[in-house]
Amino acid sequence: MSTEVRNNTALERFEIYVDDALAGYAEYQDTASERAFVHTEIYPRHEGHGYGRILVRSAVDSSRNEGFGILPLCPMVRHFVETHAEYVAAVPQWARERLGLPQ
Template sequence: MSTEVSNNTALERFEIYVDGAIAGYAEYQDTASERAFVHTEIYPRYEGQGYARLLIETALDSTRDDKLGALPMCRAVHHFIETRPEYLVMVPHWARDRLNLPQ
């Protein structure tokens, strides 16, 4: 199976495609210095196959490349960052306490 993650800036979301079909997305809202991830969804047919991890990892890597911080407002992105400390540095210190993330 081929997978591709792309940033659909018109809809403000990262989309993951599996064999050309959309399998899910991670919606965001950009500010001047952060990207707030507000909702992530993987369609039922694609759940449990690691696509959420790939989608979120790619979205966060792209966010870092864009020199933006990350605000994990949705559960999936929050859990991803919480369990992968290397991404915690992307969350501004002022937001960590509010989002129940380690300082």
């Protein structure tokens, strides 16, 4: 199975495609310097295959490369950041404090 993550800027979400079929998305809202991830969903028939992790990693990496700080407001993105220590630094210091993330 092939996977591809695309940033659908018109809908403000990253979308993951599995064999060219939409399998889920991660919605975001941008400010001048931060990207808040507010909701992530993997469609039921695609759950349990690691697509959520692929989607979130790609979305966070792309956002960092664009110069955004990450605000992991959605539980799936927050869990990803909490379990991948190398991504904590992408969260602004003020947000780490408010969200109880490691400093």
